[in-house]
Amino acid sequence: MHDIQIIVRPAQSADIDRILRFREHARRVVMHFGYEDLVQMVKRGMCLVADTGPLLWGFVCTASYQPGLAMLRGIGLINGWRIDDGLSYLLRPMEQSLIEQGMRYLMHLAVDVWLSAPLMRQGFIPHDYIIHFERATPVKPLLPEYQLEDVTLRPLHPHEIQALTLLDHQAFDWPWQFSSGELVKWLMIADRLVVLEAEGELVGYACTQVHGEQAQIVRLAILPQWQGRGLGRYLLADALDFAAQRGARFVTLNTQWHNTASQRLYKGFGFRAVGRRIPVLIKELKEP
Template sequence: MIRPASTADRALVSSLLAGATWKHQHLDWFSAIELIGTPPCFLALEGARIVGCMACPPDVREIDWIRLFVAGLGYPVERVWDRLWDVAQDAARLSGATAAAALPTADWMPGLLKRAGFREVNQVIFLEWGGAPLPGHPPSKVRIRPLRRPEIAAVAEIDHRAFRPMWQLSPQALEAALAQSAVATVADIDGDMVGYQITTASAVGAHLARLAVDPPLQGNGIGSLLVCDALRTLARRGLRRISVNTQADNRPSLRLYASLGFAPTGQSYPVYTFML
């Protein structure tokens, strides 16, 4: 049996996750349990027992990322996936999504995706800055200042202009990112916001989680100013290991990070899509 999940199921899904071998959780700003009850989100049951869960609520309307998939211990993962995906893809179509996407971080997940007709379209690759000297910048009209919560709507507008729908973040996701940030700044020119960055931190290092510059102004060093300011701020706090990830086909992004001393770590994850 397959049924929609509700917020009342969160404790049951939490228990399922705790004991499961087969579990996929998307890399984003929301915990898996927060997603339970936001459609499309479904449970697979054997009798009264929950044996699987799939959640793929969209962050932007066009794309449904598979944000959570879990199959209970002792249950065939392929069978649980098939039952849940059959229902979830229909629900995604009805909601207006044009594609589903997945960023698998476990080596067993790509097999399920390929079996279901997903196609690998990209790679997300990781780079790291280890304290390399940063370039100087000539005098500029660009001012870097802290990002304020009331500015999230303006940040989302820049984000949506800078990224294809698959990679865009909603205002809700950006607000969650800001709440988890260690350094969040915007770039202004004559009072107009032209770019932003959000970086998180932990005891072992930091992660440059988001960087965007308004497309008409890209290529003018604004991204470099934002990143260098964040790196210097973090270095003053004693953090000199900063990671970032970007798409393998995003050549401008890769050139920027290379120019600032970021080097590939060798870690990467494939990106899969399924046209609905």
């Protein structure tokens, strides 16, 4: 293998199918993206391949997550290539490219167990864990029990994106804050995105998606100064009722290991943690 010349270069349109077919001849593959995602990453120069000519030896794909922070969305290594060698070959030029694009950090959600330890040997450090919760949809409506009189539950208006972005950034710690662009995307594709208004300002919001028999509460946030007043329960009850009305049988959501307040809220509503904790790994990008 040492006699083979490996060239690491930006992926091109012709490489898209080669990357998507990589699973056919490699075991160590992580692909947290679909075809359209890959097309965009290639167009933006955020995907590299290790090419020998007739065969790809590996690839690495990233995407901008928020200003200064990129997400490691996919990586693959051909069978027989030592993991540490392959990661070093691919990550060093990718990190340099990200630095040139203004990125300061690279984050990975370590769903695939085999990749965690090798990434930490490449300088990634554990930042947090993601916990997955699930419960059945309610048999009878919950909202009447948790509805509040001094706040208004209503849809988000498009002109309120900046106000919603400010709310989101106050409610969530780095790196979990959504950009305005991300919130616009959810406004367009979410099955339900509602806000709570009180005293003339947005104080909370929730975003829900329904896919057949399963719904996901993508986002639930309350301004810190308004927490502890039942607003989170109000939004959660509304989301659960909406999921039940749409025919979902189960509702899922995620939160961070350190967010004990959210965990108490969800457990109080009958959610239970399922699956394993997902490590969140982050590397600070520095010039060599």
